[in-house]
Amino acid sequence: MAGIDSGLHLNAAHRRQWQNSIEGAPVSTFVTADFNTGNRGGIGLNMMADAAGLIKRTHLALSYAYHMPLSATRNQVLHFGLSMSFDFQRINLDKVDGDLNDPTLLAYNARDNYFGGDFGMAYTDDHWTIQSSLPNIRAMFTGVNRGINGGTLVYSAAAYKLKMEGAVSTIEPKVAYRAIRGYDDIIDAGVNVSFLDNLANVMAVYHTSKSVTAGIGVNIKKTAVIQLMYTTQTGGIKSYVDGSYEIGATINLFN
Template sequence: MKFYICGLLLFFASAAFAQLNPMGSIYYQNQFLANPAMAGTETGLNLNGAFKAQWVGIDGAPKIQYLTADYGLSNNKVGIGALLYSETAGALSRMRATFSYAYHLPLNNASSFLDFGISAGIMNEYVNIGKVKGDLTDEVLNGFNERKLYLDGDFGAAYRNNHLTIQGTLPNLKRFFKRDVLRNVVDRSI
């Protein structure tokens, strides 16, 4: 039996990605940050913001800031939201802005919902050449900054009631539609 379970797990195995959106425990306070289906789960306007600085005093230490706003319409079925996100770690910087739409489907009673949400927006990633300590003529380094703004988004679903919330998210949908070509460049000069 163990052999079959291991075989089944290997059959469905795929690449895994960790810390795609590295805000740590903030997700417990602001569930919309991780899942667009959670936009507007409460009636009215919700504003959230955070700043996270790691390794304070070290040059190039990671810094992250975000601002979210989500609004739940009075019928409890529709929510909208917006996210502004900025991250800097060493020479690498990322900025993201998205807008979200969520639909909250009431189930058998008024306290159970099946939520679906989608977000779409723009993302910009670049390397600050002034902070690079290395070969500034590197093709991969310069090619990274030649990329333009690109479309990105997330899809989320959730089941929630008064006692339980179960969520699932497909973050960074760009990876399903556009593959970045990784160049394998080796300098063999002497």
């Protein structure tokens, strides 16, 4: 949620298959930044580069969020967010094994870039985080949709943070629901446990696509955060390829 607290937050992540990667396996890189603008507002920038098979996709989004306090004593806040985005999709002709003058290939790369938008809402307090988002709301009103199978249609999640004393700082169970274009819906259920005043954390999530994500993280002087995660392959193809790993980093400035 852009600008949910003070300061500038920079995030980057990279995801790919671990070993025995098949040719054309997905590789994704993410970069985001958000800043609190004051007056309960925040702005954010999201950039994603993804390559899978012959298709290369770049997603750029600019976001604005408004954080409306509901109670000063319980830190109850209602959050609204809106993003404007551009999607660029192209076929990598350097990897095509065929006729590069094929009209279908040329027509795909000649398509106009796609403009879209996303909307999200969230509620937070000292314990609860409840959120929901609608990616690509433009398609709901215009009927024009260039989304591909595998894209998220609806995302909703709820988490409850238990504050502890001692070596364990917090325990936060979380459940999420994802409606996926062209596939069965997915439910994620997991828990994140923080230690030593949030100096380190471990997490695990089970996905109903028959895969599991596990990760560890470390918080360096509350300025830099490094996360490592591994996701096992989904049930149908785990006999053929390994799962994927993701490494992410966050830098918090001007807090």
